[in-house]
Amino acid sequence: MSHHVNAHKALATTIKISAHNNAIDVYPEWVVLSYCRRDNIKWEGDNLIFDISFPADKTPFSKARFTKDDPESGDIQFRPGDNAEPKIFKYTVTVNGVGKLDPGVIIIP
Numbered sequence: 001m002s003h004h005v006n007a008h009k010a011l012a013t014t015i016k017i018s019a020h021n022n023a024i025d026v027y028p029e030w031v032v033l034s035y036c037r038r039d040n041i042k043w044e045g046d047n048l049i050f051d052i053s054f055p056a057d058k059t060p061f062s063k064a065r066f067t068k069d070d071p072e073s074g075d076i077q078f079r080p081g082d083n084a085e086p087k088i089f090k091y092t093v094t095v096n097g098v099g100k101l102d103p104g105v106i107i108i109p
Contacts (some may be wrong), residue, residue, distance in 0.1 A: 010038040017045035024100040032106045041073040051094040058088045060107050080109045
């Protein structure tokens with residue numbers, strides 16, 4: 001049996017959201033996604049009602065907002081050049097009106 005790993009297989013990263021005493025935790029806070037692999041993200045927050053917002057003109061995906069009912073990013077739309085430096089996209093997570101801006105997505109070729 002071969003255990004060869006396909007280097008071009010998309011990675012689906014799950015980001016967990018939790019809230020305790022009006023403090024939001026996001027794990028992992030930073031993720032690195034590859035455009036060429038067609039990586040994507042799914043945000044999960046158990047029983048939390050959350051909102052993920054990228055600035056409208058600074059999202060690596062086809063849309064800038066994700067929610068508990070629509071938590072999957074889909075394919076990366078931002079295409080870095082072949083030898084480009086990684087590109088950072090910050091976003092805000094809001095749970096019950098409390099926001100956290102720290103998390104980010106890093107896109108590599």
